[in-house]
Amino acid sequence: MAESESGADKSEEPTDKRLRESREKGQVARSRELNTLAVMLAGTGGLLATGGELGDALLRVMRACFDLPREAWFSEESMGLLLMASAQTALEAMLPLFVYLLIASLVGPIALGGWLFSAEALAPKFSRLNPLAGLKRMFSVKALVELVKALAKFVVILMVGLAVLSADRDALLAMAHEPLEMAILHSAQVAGWSALWMACGLMLIAAVDVPFQLWDNRQKLMMTKQEVRDEYKDSEGKPEVKQRIRQLQREMAERRMMASIPQADVVITNPTHFAVALKYDPAQGSAPVLLAKGGDFLALKIREIAQEHKVMVLESPALARAVFFSTELDHEIPAGLYLAVAQVLAYVYQLRQFRAGKGKRPGPLPDLPIPPDLRRDE
Template structure:
């Protein structure tokens, strides 16, 4: 079973992130045997298809270059012209074969692992220059597998070649008795079919190597349980970081809440454990709105800010608890508390009139405010 450098077993399948990072580094399953098979078969097929045309064009080229007039031979200026024309004609002759070979050289690698370009694979790796690491690679399991594949490839190719030669023995003998032009075309056909049959022999090697490379690539990406847990933590955010973010968010929310307290009309307290700040704007209509709420230390801070800004503090434990548990910040109070809060706001209005010298001091607010049973909270 595979192990990492810490001795932990790699028993977990690679995650999508691990696979994606591996591809970004240029690490993916590749099969040299599959590449060789595709290029060889494409070259043999192209030779069979375009071989006759290519042979005819090359023979025409040689005929032109070996049939020179006396004035051409004696004039050195023609040498460059003939050489340039011969090069162009040779390129045109082999162009179909070269295009097929280039196309096969591209299709072969991307047929397993897909298209992948990574600049990291082009960077020099000085670790590969370490003799100890090189010796380790030479005696590794991978090196043994490559050696066995090479031996198998040699044996299969040799057997196919012997079979093809024995099968084409009569054709090879007949070529010696054919006219030159026909012999050249016939030779190309024999070479093309021989190469195609030998390429077909490589199918066996590729059929074994492709699953092996996929297995090796998957095995290399396997992860330990700890690596999977660490990756999930990185993706979801580490608990301590998330806790710190939540703490900062709470602090920002509290600062915004405390900054809105000076706009409140009344602060209703427990008197010590709860505090809620309400605002009512008769011009906008609607119900009173909760500007701030808190318990214990935060409740104390709300009361302190209320005192600094001359906001009336009113003790009503039952109503303070009901508003605290039933209303969110910057939201209107529930309909069930309308009557109780209306009595509070009326008392606040009378207190303001009294302090302004326009009325008598109101009677203390009743402790038994009309709070529905479903909104009551025990102390």
């Protein structure tokens, strides 16, 4: 199990944020052996595919350089043209091989860590200039692993090279008796196949190195329990701050709710535990809307503000509880309470008419019909 600099065990898997930040910093799994293998395979494969063209180009350059007329030896202009022509011939012959190598140099890193460009990874790090840190890296476990891999590569390539030379010994000796042109083409073919077999020998090293690099990178990204908690606090916010924000939001919502009570048509109470303020606008043609609701101390404040602004306050415990538990602020009451609230609003209208001297005093508020599914008992 990995340990952090503080000595705590890194027992937790890296979070998505940790993985994302590591990619932004360029900290992804990379395998030099995989990159080397890709370049070697592309180079040897390209050499085999274009060996004939390379041999022909080499023969043309040799003929042009060794079969010169006497006048060309004493002409600076002719020698310059010959040099340019030879360079052009060599470049055209080697261009496909260069393309193969370029593609391989890009595919190798992308195959393991994906495409990644990080400006932070390119920035200079002055901490690498610290001699003590350099000595620590030289004698670290990672340096030991790199040394073992280097020795393994040397042994594998040496063994494959000896095996290839032993298998091609007769062909190599026969080249001495072949014509020059055929010997050049034959040597290019032998060199290409020999390099290809030695490149294939690196597959064993890459097969071991790739899983190790993935594991090593994962270990570096592992987190301690404290790091996970700190990251959660940073991303989600500290509990104290979140609690304070929720408190402020509640206070703002309560202030807005209290400011809307003077616009209500009626406040229905429990009478002490709950209070709800309703408003009905006939011009809108919709159901009554809940402007404010509260329990205990908040219910008391709603009643005080309603009395201060001469909003009618009526006691109907069953209806107050039903509206309180079934309706959200600034929402219409459910259809099951239409009839009960309509009776309350009619009673309020009659009471206003009586106080204005335009009608008889209404009797007591009748029992209101509350559907069983909306009824809430204390």
